[in-house]
Amino acid sequence: MPSVALLGRRGLIVALVLVLAFFILGPLVWLALWAFARSWQYPSLAPSGWTLSWWRTVLTTPGLDHSIALSFIFAPVVTAASVLICVPAAYGFARYSFPGRRALLVSLFATNAFPKIGLYITMAGMFYTLHLMSTFLGVVLVQLIGTVVFMTWIPAAAFAAVPRSLEEAARDVGAGRLRTFWHVTMPLALPGILVAVILSFLASFDESQGTFLVGTPRYITMPIQMYSLVLNYPQQAAAVFSILLSVPSVVLMFLVRRHVMGGRLAEGFQLK
């Protein structure tokens, strides 16, 4: 009977949504509850008391304001450097054809294919020789690597999606190359570039392994501090810090969610 089949299908979909909600949101809700728990004994499903005292504990942790400030200094610097280095290259990949174009585009992805620890071991040797260990520039360079794929591939797709006919029309009425780029190409590619900027910012903000190797003990960022908090403090403190560390991510992703979910993402990862 059609109505039973329909009900069955509906039921299946609702089940899928519930399972996915449980799988994805469950751990986050659980951790959020811990941030406000006075004490919580296994196996009860709720804390035995609620409190904000752990927030006070975490917010007054020595060095926390330092690590927050550092994270918010490195991330914009790294993102700005990434924009300067990679966005013109993205335009080059999108609009120019030259020998080895696709090979170079793929090679940039090599940054993700080689396990980071393998790179860091050799990089440690290199950085010691170049006196880059425990330096601001050293940490910036390490975080920069993680942003290259975002800042070249996604803007390249954004530039490629701008119809050449529009650019040609502008050139036809006498606009120079730079003017055309600034007034025609850039505005249309801006949403894609913005997504790349946010993803790069978050990649730099959340980077821990490389920053730990190069930056400590002078530069301790929020993710590095998270590791020590997890090991040395009770679960409530780690839960509070988790929420603090997630706030920038949530805010930034919320701003660009429409563009990320807009459906153009697939094109950025296809080699054209």
Add this chain to the structure above:
Amino acid sequence: MGRRRLTGLALVAPPVALVAFLVGFPIIVAIAYSLGQTGGLNAAQSSIALHEFSARNGLVTTAAYRSVLADHGFIVDLLSTLWVTLLSTILVLVISWSVGLYVRFSKSILAKALSALSVVPLFIPVVIASYALLAFWSGGGFVKSVASQLGFPRFPTIGYSLPGVVIGEVWVNVPFGVLMIVSGLQGVPDALIEAARDVGASLARATRSVLVPMNFLPTVIVATFTAIYVLGSFTVPYLTGPTAPALLGVDATNTFEAYSEPQQAEVIAIVLFVLAVGVGSLYVWANVKANRATELAR
């Protein structure tokens, strides 16, 4: 034409140079180090290295590789890494296609809820996610608490275990998979599906014969990117995985930091790299195949 090519090359030079200097060059030096070249740039690491193998004839030695590959613990870790990667990739594909197909055919609130849900992990830093997943699935967590309340105190704990790592890796990689497949499926016009149904195909048949083949490339992209991510991953297995067997990313880090054997750590990293390159070549092959098909169709 010549000037345009030069301009193009000049524009792409900065990131290429950066990657060459910070990634390409270290990879070459790492390979040399693993083959016994313990001097020069590797001298700093070499000075603190234990159980190191230097190339006596001055060129190469496979001693480090033989020592690592003969280690039983390493083989167990390698096999664990491979099955965790395979299972995570399969699960991500299943979830991505399930969500993708539903979103493709329905504009209901449930569809929107599915899309929104699937993207949530993108908002959360991996360190936090790993910690949250561990707290949820492990000894004192939600799953065990519910099981205990329902009368199953001996319910298996999924924290600090390889299945726990699979859960973590799937959680982290679902957004990219869903976004890619949804985007790919939206790219197939309704007209094509309607045409298939007009000649009598059921929805299932239209899906199998029209949607699936046309989304070969996005599927390969999701599979290869997920696999490469899981192969080299550190944070998720470090926080949610067992002490042994450990995934190779954690293994390499421990070998370097705890055991002070940078050469063996590089060997493990290179094994991972070879695996990743193998998977990556699938990605390149799929793109070449897709581009060729597009060109033939013109």
